[in-house]
Amino acid sequence: MSLLVVGSLGLDDIETPFAKVEYAVGGSAVYISLAASYFSPVTNLVGVVGDDFPSKYLKMMKERNIDLVGLQIVEGDKTFRWSGKYSYDMNHRDTLFTELNVFKDFNPIIPENYLSSRFVMLGNIDPVLQLGVLKQIKNQKLVVCDTMNYWIERKNKELRETLKYIDILIINDSEARMLSGEPNLIYAGKKILQMGPTKLIIKKGEHGCLLITDEIMFSAPAYPLENIFDPTGAGDSFAGGFLGYLSKNDSFDNDTIKRAVIYGSVMASFCVEKFSVEGLLDLNYLKINDRFLQFFSLTQFEES
Ligand code: AMP
Numbered sequence: 192m193s194l195l196v197v198g199s200l201g202l203d204d205i206e207t208p209f210a211k212v213e214y215a216v217g218g219s220a221v222y223i224s225l226a227a228s229y230f231s232p233v234t235n236l237v238g239v240v241g242d243d244f245p246s247k248y249l250k251m252m253k254e255r256n257i258d259l260v261g262l263q264i265v266e267g268d269k270t271f272r273w274s275g276k277y278s279y280d281m282n283h284r285d286t287l288f289t290e291l292n293v294f295k296d297f298n299p300i301i302p303e304n305y306l307s308s309r310f311v312m313l314g315n316i317d318p319v320l321q322l323g324v325l326k327q328i329k330n331q332k333l334v335v336c337d338t339m340n341y342w343i344e345r346k347n348k349e350l351r352e353t354l355k356y357i358d359i360l361i362i363n364d365s366e367a368r369m370l371s372g373e374p375n376l377i378y379a380g381k382k383i384l385q386m387g388p389t390k391l392i393i394k395k396g397e398h399g400c401l402l403i404t405d406e407i408m409f410s411a412p413a414y415p416l417e418n419i420f421d422p423t424g425a426g427d428s429f430a431g432g433f434l435g436y437l438s439k440n441d442s443f444d445n446d447t448i449k450r451a452v453i454y455g456s457v458m459a460s461f462c463v464e465k466f467s468v469e470g471l472l473d474l475n476y477l478k479i480n481d482r483f484l485q486f487f488s489l490t491q492f493e494e495s
Contacts, residue, residue: 193231193233193235193305193307193308193309193310193438194227194231194233194234194235194308194310194311194312194434194435194438195235195237195301195305195308195310195311195312195328196220196223196224196227196234196235196236196237196312196314196431197220197236197237197238197299197311197312197313197314197316197320197321197324198218198219198220198221198223198238198312198313198314198315198316198337198427199218199219199220199221199238199271199294199314199315199316200216200218200220200221200238200239200240200244200262200270200271201216201217201218201221201270201271201272201273202214202215202216202217202243202244202270202271202272203215203216203217203218203272203273203274203275203423203467204272204273204274204275204287205217205274205275205276205277205421205423205466205467206274206275206276206277206287207276207277207281207420207421207422208277208278208279208281209420210420210421210466212466212467215423215466215467216245216248216251216467216468217273217423217424217467217468218238218271218273218314219314219315219316219337219427219430220236220237220238220314221248221252221424221427221468222424222427222428222431222462222468222471223312223314223427223428223430223431223434224236224252224255224257224431225252225255225257225428225431225468225471225472226427226428226429226430226431226432226435226458226462226471227312227431227432227434227435227438228255228256228257228431228435229432229435229458229474229475229476229479230432230435230436230438230439230454231310231435231438231439232256233256233257233258234255234256234257234258234435235257235258235260235261235302235305235308236252236257236258236259236261236262237261237262237299237300237301237302237305237324238261238262238263238299239262239263239264239265239271239293239294239297239299240262240263240264240265240270240271240293241264241265241267241268241269241270241292241293242264242265242266242267242268243269243270244264244270249262251468251472255472260302260304260305261299261300261301261302261305263293263297263300265293268292268293269290269292269293270292270293271290271291271292271293271294272288272289272290272292273286273288273289273290274286274287274288274289275287275423277421277422281397281419281422282396282397284422286341289341294316294317294320297316297320298320298323299320299323299324300327301324301327301328306327306328306329307328307329307330308328308330308331309330309331309332309333309438309441310331310332310333310335310434310437310438311324311325311328311331311333311334311335312335312336312337312430312431312434313325313334313335313336313337313353313357314337314427314430315337315338315339315342315427317342317346317349318338318342318346318349318350318352318353319346319349319353321336321353322349322352322353322356325353325356325357333358333359333434333437333438333443334356334357334358334359335357335358335359335360335361335430335433335434336353336354336357336359336360336361336388337360337361337362337426337427337430338350338360338362338366339362339363339366340365340366340369343366343369343370344369350370351386354383354386354387354388355386355387356387357387357388358388358389358390359388359389359390359391359392360383360387360388360390360391360392361391361392361394361426361429361430361433362391362392362393362394363393363394363395363396363426364376364393364394364395364396367379367380367383367391367393370383370386371383376393376401377403377408379393380393380401380403381403384403384404384405389404389405390402390403390404390448391403391404392429392433392452392455394425394426394429395413396413396422396425397413397419398412398413399411399412399413399456400413400429400452400455400456402448402449402452404445406445407445409448409449409452411449411452411453411456411486411490412456412486412489412490413456413459413460414456414457414459414460414482414485414486414489415489416460416463416464418464419463419464420463420464420465420466420470421463421465421466421467422463423467424462424467424468424471425459425462425463426459428455428458428459428461428462428471429455429456429458429459430455431455431458432451432454432455432456432457432458432459433451433452433454433455434451435454435458436450436451436454436455437451453483453486453487454479454483456486457479457482457483457486458471458479460482461474461478461479461482
């Protein structure tokens with residue numbers, strides 16, 4: 192089933208307690224589509240870069256069967272830039288700068304043959320652009336959306352309007368608290384469900400994630416890793432694995448959604464093991480499934 196991913200493509204400066212890199216490829220759409228590419232035969236990407244975006248990264252995405260017909264390359268402007276610095280335990284991140292650059296005037300135009308996409312992933316970008324995408328799409332079956340503190344603070348009203356049209360929202364714990372104005376995550380989740388989405392996934396970093404719907408609550412751990420190299424993109428890789436799996440199965444009953452949460456967690460765990468997108472480049476079905484099974488044994492226990 193066709194999967195459309197809209198989001199940022201960026202060049203990131205990342206600082207962890209152990210290393211520092213500049214101009215690493217990043218952006219929500221890049222992580223999401225790379226993670227989804229292991230499930231979905233073709234991932235259609237819509238986004239924008241400046242003429243400074245290295246062509247080797249476009250090649251890298253094409254090699255993973257990511258269709259770039261919907262990627263705009265703006266001559267004379269710069270690619271989106273973001274910089275983040277991680278705390279000693281890697282669980283907290285400060286944004287050092289965000290430069291929207293090409294995103295300031297971006298108008299996402301969905302190519303004709305993407306318009307009937309059944310599965311749509313609205314990666315973290317301006318909620319006005321996210322809604323602009325949804326207004327163009329016809330026949331969508333499932334719309335998943337991600338956002339972050341930057342937009343919750345600056346475009347709160349617009350984000351709330353976008354939320355009315357989406358099915359599943361994926362955000363982290365501090366963002367859930369910020370969006371709902373509630374300190375308790377369960378209560379925050381219930382309030383967010385009243386804003387539009389029928390399902391909510393709250394990511395909690397190394398503590399895993401929580402799926403909340405009107406019917407069920409499901410908790411998944413994060414894969415216990417000894418070496419976390421760079422948490423950047425973990426949330427986006429989760430979203431890519433999650434929606435990639437759902438689009439492959441063309442179904443979203445509760446059991447399929449729970450498995451998708453685990454596949455999302457698997458892809459996030461591969462992402463954080465290496466810098467930038469490196470952890471998402473050399474995977475295959477066997478490696479992914481092996482880790483999926485490890486998740487199973489990690490959480491399985493006898494009733495009595
Ligand atoms: P994650 O670690 O999953 O939250 O995603 C990190 C990625 O989000 C980085 O590669 C950034 O380039 C991108 N990013 C950071 N801030 C923004 C923003 N305000 N809008 C769009 N993308 C962003």
